[in-house]
Each structure stands twice: as structure tokens, then as C-alpha cells.
Amino acid sequence: MKESVLNRPKDLSSTCPVDEILPAGQMILYGLQHVLVMYAGAVAVPLVIGTAVGLPVEQVILLISTDLFICGAATIVQALGIGKWIGCRLPVIQGCTFAALVPMVLIGKEYGLGGISGAVIIAGLFTLLCAPWISRAVHLFPRVVMGGIVTLIGLSIMPVAGGWIGGGSTDMEGFGNITALLMAFLTLVIILNIYTFAAGLIKNIAVLIGLIVGTIIWGFFNPLDFHLVNETPWINFPQPLRFARPEFHLLPIIMLSMVMIVVMVETMSSMMATSDIVGKKADQQMLRGGLTACGLATTIGGLFNLFPYSAFAQNVGLIGLTGVRSRFVVAVSGCILMLMGMFAKMAALVVMIPKPILGGAGVVMFGMVAVSGIRTLGSVNYRNNNNGMVVALTLGIGLMPVLVPDLFSKIPELARMFLHSGITIGTVTAIVANLTLNGIERPAKNAVSETVAPDPRPSPTAARLMAVRTVRMWLLLRKVEREEAQRGGH
Secondary structure (H helix, E strand, O other): OOOOHHHOOOOHHHHOHHHOOOOHHHHHHHHHHHHHHHHHHHHHHHHHHHHHOOOOHHHHHHHHHHHHHHHHHHHHHHHHOEOOOEOOOOOOOEEEOOOOHHHHHHHHHHHHHHHHHHHHHHHHHHHHHHHHHHHHHHHHOOHHHHHHHHHHHHHHOHHHHHHHHHOOOOOOOOOOOHHHHHHHHHHHHHHHHHHHHOOHHHHHOHHHHHHHHHHHHHHHHOOOOOHHHHHOOOEOOOOOOOOOOOOOOHHHHHHHHHHHHHHHHHHHHHHHHHHHHHOOOOOHHHHHHHHHHHHHHHHHHHHOOOOOEEEOHHHHHHHHHHOOOOHHHHHHHHHHHHHHHHEHHHHHHHHOOOHHHHHHHHHHHHHHHHHHHHHHHHOOOOOOOOHHHHHHHHHHHHOHHHHOOOOOOOOOHHHHHHHOOHHHHHHHHHHHHHHHHOOOOOOOHHHHHOOOOOOOOOOOOHHHHHHHHHHHHHHHHHHHHHHHHHHHHO
16 A cells, blocks of 8 residues: 555544544454354354355354355455555455345255355456446435435344344244343343443444353353354364355356346445544545445455355444444454354354344344434435435335245246345346436536534433433532531531
8 A cells, every 4th residue: 555544643533433442342343243243144144054055063164154144354454455546444354145045045945055166266367357436426315315225224233223123033932932032132221221321442342242251141041052163173273265166157156246236336425424433534535445346345255155245234324323434443353254254163152142142232223224214315405306206105115025025935936036125126226216316416626625524422312411410419419418417417
């Protein structure tokens, strides 16, 4: 790089929160919190696909560990950047996207893991080629489109939290049992109380504390199973083509390449939402760098028998919740992920966090993603235009697969692979509806250089202020009582 981020003037951290370098201890805690928030989503894709293609459990664990290593490396590149065109230099966590899950499962059943790997490699190269052109289409994403997509992302992933709260999956025996529901609720209450009444560092790691305390309490009622940890090797060095050799078939390549267009749009939406929170304008160069990093991670991931990568929306919600906007915190998260990928027992240890505990935290995290989109929609002008209809179509059509999962069960399988995701059809609906109803509104040339004021850090809540006042009043009354008792004694 021409200029190291560590050699920039010290006063930058006071004016640009995204470049703030915090004390090492705080960055490790905040980084670990990001990892725990995204961990379940990060391991879900390799777990599902590894199982679907028939890998033994031992190889599925190694596949997950390799995925964590690539996630960490991609996150570091995204946060710190390489040169001018790689990385968005925002606090963005990279992970395997859910948008390509169903197509990859179908490809895996037909062509095996090798067919998935070959398609992922070509899809990654396709993303690298498309990144400069897609980033130029930033004018197709005015605030009404971006806000609608981000809101849709938050609402669409909320059923994931609901599944965790019930115990993991609706297909499992005992789903929604009273213990799981109570523990999820207890975790949520712990997080809310810490967030409400604590301050400073403790307030900012409310989710981390909630996950740890919730897991400990869960262990008293349901003993944690350390079998997976004991069976997992200590060290796992990622190896290319460990599980299968890439096979290149036309239909899987076309399928995943089309899915990557949706992934690029989803990633751009997450980057624009993050930039809005941290106060750094999302211009064409930033979006191109972010998409290039995603394409590079996807291409390399394919060489390791892994899957397409995108920005994780739940971590956008965490940034909005805590107010910690430093990209170096996310870079530390990347280092932690790489260590977890190399030390496989660490990965297996985090897998032990019960799903209901993750669900209690997920309600807050996923809800904050939707809040980011709603806030963006709140700044949109709805007078004398069709913006209201654009939002209505985006949310109405985009939520259909979420609210009615079997809605597209009778259509041809190829089309169903693209319509299973509400984010996919919602994104397409938002863009087409805006172009049809509002037309193209190209920004002025100097619009991209416009600066954005960062969000203020979360202020003390009303409940916390009331608690502080109550305690102060109680201490004052005790002081008055003691003084009166002393006077009476004299």
C-alpha cells in the first residue's frame, strides 16, 4: 500500500470513527463479540452442504475450520484493504452467503462437491470481472432502494433467530420446548439489562456477556456435550482441494454466476448501510473495492472446496447497537477467525453455544439490521413521487417467500432456486420498481465526495437515567437519616 493505515495522523481517529484504533484489550473483546454474533451463520453453510454431499463428520468439521480461516482472511482484507482496488475499508465481516445455499445443495446432489467447487471458482472470477461495472451502477440504489433492501434483509433473516430460539430447526424433535424458549428469553433479558444499565466497555459487549452467561446457565439444566471438542484435532492447516477436485459443468456455473449478481447487490446494500452508520460516504471506488474483495474470497474459497462469500448483515446491526465503528476491531475479528480455523478445537468449542442462546441475541442483532433500513427510509421524501409504492412492492413481494415458504413449490425447479430467497426477488423488485416508477436520477458529479456525519454513540437510556436518579435519591435520604440520627444522639 502507498500509505500504511498505522502511519496516518493521530488526529484522524477523533474525526473519522471508522479509522479509530482502540486499546488492544477493547479491540479483542469487541472483535470476539463480532465473531460470536456471526459464527452460527458462518458455519451453517459448510455444515449444511458438507452433510448434503455426504462428507463424514470429521471432514465436515475440517471443512468448517477451513471456512473460518478464509472468512478471517477475507474480513482482514475487506477491513484494511490492499492497494487501491481491493477492500472497502469498512467494518464489514465476510462469511459464506445464504443466498447460494439452495443452488449449491442442488448442484452438490447432482455433481458432488467437485461440481460445487468448479462453479464457485468461475463465479468468483465472474464477480471480479463484474465488480467495476456493478459499482458504477450505484445511481440505481437511491436511499429508497437501499433502505428497502436493508429493511428486507433484517426482516428476512429474523426466522433464523426464531429457529435458533426453538432449538435449531423446526424438523428436530422437541422444537420449541419450554426450556429453549425460557433460556432464549433469559439471554435477551440479560443483554437488554446490560445494555440499559451498564456504560462504556461493559455496555458495548452486552451481547458477548449475554452469550457467555446464557451458555453457563444453560449448562446447569442441560449439560454441555464436549464430545465434539474431544474428537476434533488441535491443529488444522487449510489445504487446497483437500476434499474434492474441481469439476466444471455449464449449468452449475451459469446458476452460481447469476446468484452472484444477487450476492453483489446484497453486499453493496450492507456496505452502504455500514457506511451510513460510520459516517463514511459509499462512493464507487469503495463499492468496487468491496465487491472485488468478495470475488477474490469466493475464487480462493472455491480452491479450498468452499463457497461464495458476502458481507454479513447481522454484524451491521451490532455496529449500530454498540456504536463501535472502528474497522480495526473487525480486522481483529478476522485474526480471531483465522486462529479458530487453524486451532480446530476453538471452533468446536464455540459450536457448543446452544442455539436458543444464540436466538436470544439474534432477535436484537437482526432487528437492528431492519432498524438501519427503516432509518434510511425515514430520510426519504415520499411527496409528489412514487417512493411509497417502491417500498411497498419491495417489502410486500420480498417477504412472500418468508411468510409463505411453499408459495413457489409448484414452479419449475430452476426458477425456484432463484425465488426461494426473499432478498433475491426483493432486490430485483426494488431496482425495477424504482426505475419503472421513478426513473433514473443521476447524482451530480460531486455527490460522491459528499461527507456524512457519523451516528452519535448510543446515549443513556431512560431506564438507566431513572435508575441512577433513584439510587442518588436513596443515598441522599440515607445521608439525611444518618445526620438526623447523629443530632438526636447529641
